[in-house]
Amino acid sequence: MTITGADILVRCLQDEGIEHIFGYPGGAALHIYDAIYKQDQVKHILVRHEQGATHAADGYARSTGKPGVVLVTSGPGVTNTITGIATAYMDSIPMVVICGQVPSGLIGDDAFQEVDTVGITRPCVKHNFLVKDVNDIASTMKKAFHIAMSGRPGPVVVDVPKDITAEQTEYSYPDSVSMRSYQPNTKGNPKQITKGVDLLLSAKKPIIYTGGGVVIGNASEQLRELVSLLKYPSTSTLMGLGAIPASDPDFLGMLGMHGTYEANMAMHDCDVMIAIGARFDDRVTGDLEKFSPDTRIVQIDIDPSSIGKNVKVEVPIVGDCAEVLAAMSKELAGRLDEIDRPAINQWWNLVSEWRSIDSLAYNPSDDVIKPQFVVEKALELTNGNAYITSDVGQHQMWAAQYYTFENPRRWINSGGLGTMGFGLPAAIGVQLAHPDETVVCITGDASIIMCIQELSTCLQYGLPIKVLNLNNRYMGMVRQWQEFFYDRRYSHSYMDALPDFVSLAESFGHVGMRVEKPQDVEVALKEAFEMKDRLVFIDVMTDHTENVYPMIAAGKGHNEMVLKPGCGKDQQERELA
């Protein structure tokens, strides 16, 4: 029996086990939308802007480990997805984006709603395809999911001209896929693993530095085992939070530009570093010239091009984090007596001194709401079990610093691309995947406006997301940089003419709340979290002068952090460092 290309696309999704797709219809995608209509296995979530579809699919993928799927039409449908695709690409998120295209015969004619989809998406996808024959749809879709999910995951675009979706052929979905040009290596080289173990055991001042690759690679369990064997100080990037429980005494908190004093100082002073699924991003390393001058590095990554890209690596191990870590722990377990415990204890003493500075302490207030306090209250009231999405800026850093994550895939944010507008649509994907869990979008008054239209999607699908808007009437992080580095010339960072978020939320059919006093925060949050079936938009008026500390300014090293003014003993402790 023959069926249309559009039906084949949908059958592929069914056979791939896809439950939800996120999209927006249009001319070139109409055959596909008709095929969606005729079945109910794959549920389509109608967003209000294609950027929202990509972020929602992204949040879905990050919180589940399954691929996120997007369906859009040609032209503007595609161009609107670019930010979301680039966001997923930078953070290695598996995603398949199906795009309608103008009919084959019109390609290149500047047809209505035509854009060179393959060309325009090429720099921000792992791979892309233009399907030219209805007989190629099923094999292309199989390849698309295989490429998106395997190796270092990433977004894959499948561009399908409208005529191809109308043509008919027999359908059969391939069981497996084999590509001579694409065979990612997952098993680490055993000799390299032994070399890595040797180096780790020789350390006197070690650090375990982990990143998003541990979360994406489902290697949290294996990482925890390694940390429990070694008992070395451990730190994580923004993207890796939750892989090691924040409450683990070996965990020093996040590192990098707004990381903790102890994490950054330990990175600077260490003699052996093991980087696991982390790519030495500039927000992590600070000035590379000053980066960890005396360290010898073991790096585990599934992407060979991530190894040795920014810093010299002594023991590169290409492979899947979970497999390599398991092999390492196995070897380590029999050699633990080789660890120089007295030296490690001495190192821990130094690290504990750094830790005692309490670099995340902030000055509480009875008059004005401190944003850190709001995040702490949210943590307390959700018992640390919520899924947290965020946008980009100060609120993102405070969420990362004060919402302490005990488990992976709970912290959903745009780390690499730093996409404002990510949080709310991402929360849609997370809430759909986890209907009974608390999903909180911690956002700011500037970011939330960027994809505010998705409040409408939330109503349509009854998604009880809690939007926690840390409203400081500024683009806070821009304002902070202008305060520090531009002599307080606040150029265009003030959010003039903000909407009344409470009535805005209400007009979208949701519950709106405003909190203006520190004493009211707890009550309001409690009330909001108790409304299990409603989206609640909590507009919290926070201290607009608050800055994110500690901070490594651009061009500075890990040992040149700026601590909060008057933060305890900062002066004295810095001398000690």
Added chain:
Amino acid sequence: MRRIISVLLENEAGALSRVAGLFSARGYNIESLTVAPTDDPSLSRMTIVTRGTDAIIEQITKQLNKLVDVVKLIDLTEGAHIERELMLVKVTVTASNSEQREEVARLIGIFRGRIIDVTELTYTLEMTGSTSKADAFLDALSQVEIIEVVRSGVSGIGRGKRALKA
């Protein structure tokens, strides 16, 4: 330093633009790039001449390998290899100036090239060889008025048993 990287890639639409896009996106330098299908029509072979420090060349090879269309690659300059490019040069040599015509014919002989077209006013010369030989030939022609130069860019192959096969 100068490197010659040979790449086997799927002979598919867009494969060339992925490679070219990679070089421009990451700010790598391309001195020349040649590409054509191989004896296996499903595969193209590309020769890229580039320059960079060891660290940059390492990144270039890793990034190329990461492209889904790339099957295999080697850095030819890491071992014994042969490089050739084809150069066509059109020069002004009038029939009346027999001395100049003889000089050009003698030069092309030294460089083991050929005269492939002759008109009343011009010679068109063909020469193959390494990039440095082609450069030297152009230098040798300095006394003659060059109308145009067409160079194919480098194609390379390993010496002996060294081969790049899928």
